[in-house]
Amino acid sequence: MMTISVRLNNEDTELFEKYAETHNMSLSDLIRNAVLEKIEDEYDLKCYETAMEEYKKNPVTYTHGEVIKMLELN
Numbered sequence: 001m002m003t004i005s006v007r008l009n010n011e012d013t014e015l016f017e018k019y020a021e022t023h024n025m026s027l028s029d030l031i032r033n034a035v036l037e038k039i040e041d042e043y044d045l046k047c048y049e050t051a052m053e054e055y056k057k058n059p060v061t062y063t064h065g066e067v068i069k070m071l072e073l074n
Contacts, residue, residue: 006031 008016020030068074 016027016030020027
């Protein structure tokens with residue numbers, strides 16, 4: 001396990017502590033969750049951009065029903 005220090009001004013410290021308390025979590029959990037969420041958001045955005053590039057090259061779509069038939073799930 002690694003320890004990381006974060007420098008915050010008094011207003012930010014108070015805001016973070018109140019938010020964590022309101023959501024019944026530790027300050028450490030709050031910061032860890034926020035960073036993980038940021039990473040996930042950026043990853044999701046990159047996946048979306050990649051998918052859109054592929055779609056623009058071959059703009060074919062299928063309905064839900066077509067997919068069920070293609071996968072023989074009926």
